[in-house]
Amino acid sequence: MCRTYRVVLAASAALLLQPLATAAQGGVSEDPSRRPRPALIAPRAASALLLDVARSGKGGVVAGARGNILLSADGRDWQQVAVPVDATLTRLHFFDERHGWAVGYDGTLLRTEDGGSTWTLLQFDPDWGRPYFDLHFFDRDHGLLVGANGSLLATNDGGRTLSPIESEAFEDQPNLYNLVALGDGSLLIAGERGFLARSRDRGASWQRLRSPYTGSYFGALPIGQSGVLVFGLRGNAFYAADLDAVEPLSAEALQALRDAALDPGAASSGASPVTEVSGWRALASEQVESLFDALVTADGRVLLVGMNGHVMQADLDGGRLVRLPVVPDNNMNAGIADGDALIVVGTAGVQRVALP
Template identity: 75%
Template sequence: MRRSAHSVGAVAVAFLLLQPPAVAAQGAADEDARQPRPALMAPRAASALLLDAVKAGERWVVAGQRGNILLSDDASAWQQVPVPVDATLTRLHFLDGQRGWAVGYDGTLLGTVDGGREWTLLQFDPQWARPYYDLHFFDADNGLLAGANGALLATTDGGRTWTANESETFEDQQNLYRLVALGDGSLLIAGERGFLARSKDRGASWQRLRSPYTGSFFGALPTGDKGVLIFGLRGNAFHSADIDLAEALDAEALQALRDAELDPDAASGGASPVSEVAGWRALDSAQVESLFDATVTADGRVVLVGMNGHVMQADLDSGRLTRLPVAPDNNMNAVVAAGDELIVVGTAGAQRIALP
């Protein structure tokens, strides 16, 4: 079964079913539901579910459930800012200290030009009713959106209008969870069911890569000039020191992969979801908690965060993941390094964690 629900963290959504007495009233309610509602200003927004965190210039910005966006100068005291929509926000992206965007559920896209103090609703599509999971802008005008069911869109006007990518690469409709620019300028998308694809022309065309894992990848972290670390479900993580060595799938190999996914006997045959694939090295680990985000600390350590308070340090040379002894046991959805500390967001809101 294809999974289109958000996988990064535990998002609890409650649906209130109303039964109005008249069809006219129902129609009005449906029309109201299609209109954006501003996020509520909540005293405890900093401790509510948050899904992403970034550093925009000298300011910290976090975002999450119910359209909450908060700012801080020290990552300790947080101030919620007005947001014109209450949809859950999944990802933030800033070009610099002023220009940034946020994406989320119901096809939501927000933009800011003042470092996150004020936000403009650029796109809202509750009839589509699915989320965007990530975005990347090359400059103030040109960018990409990646989301549920293989959605990949491009803009040339700063996000006001978008054109869907019709490439056959995305016709299998896997959720696209992470879109990152690598050190060589190419782009990598990682997603559901081991989906990996690379573009060398700023997203105009894509090439599917053979995956070392058939489960979902939730995150990707560029390493060096051509390297990337990918990670996700059940703590699986893989490193490519040179993405040029990763094997591409030709049309015949891609069709064979699709046939295997459609074959229930093959799906239940007991084969390992992890396999040796050219260009990728699996990182050994004793834990199976899913990993959602990663960062590089000031002293060069690669640190990953995930379910149930798991903070892992990756040794890319030896190919191992080691758990760090940190106190929080809540789910952590995103992480940014800050000196000898980590700024993490998750089910307990925004937290600072000292690195051992």
């Protein structure tokens, strides 16, 4: 399942009084019990469930369950910081070394302007209750958020207000898990039920792409100018050297997906078939553990991390994945390269993993 689906669903009280912008799905509840509560400062926050890790200048930032956010200057010692909400945080995004955002459950959107030391709550909607799974900012003001049930929203003021983007590409309402910018500046969203969609106008319009897989994609890694590696459920990974060579879905195929989403009797049997689709190459693997994140190391290796300590090296030219022998066997939700090691987050918190 998706890394955020595996979650079981001492800051200042003044943080609770900050004015909140109204989220696109609804406003902040007047019920005091539904107002945001600050994350607790916990001595074991670094070993609790964490879902994402990002660079902030020369340091690192991690985030996860119960609103936990921690910083490190060296990737080894981690210090928790005050956060004005205790909702589970699913993704971090930094535009530069100071300006960043975090998203999560209950429609949560946070912003930092000092590299992650302090956070401001911009959006919170427990009545909507569902999560944002990813975000991308083009500059300090303009950005996009994606989330549950085909949610796609835009902001022009750094996240203080959000506006929904309507597109027939999302009408079957899949969960949208990952949003990345390719080398040519176009955008790609990967999600459940084999969802892949591309935008060439900074998210204003979207084109659904033919997919070689009907299971969930949990992530995408840009490769070169217009290449991309997509990956997800049961260790499946597919490489397109040039996404321009991948055909869009026909109007008939898109309508069939909408009809299936509206038909309760069309529920999946659990099978997720792989098919040959022009432009995509399946990467052969003997492993079936789901993959949640991918990165490029300093020496140019493409690595993927996932369940039960699986770290896979991608041979894009050879069309295969090879497992690397690493020590941890816990689930790894995300990772970044740090010299000759990885900094990974998952069910065991944040860890430094030496690479062979």
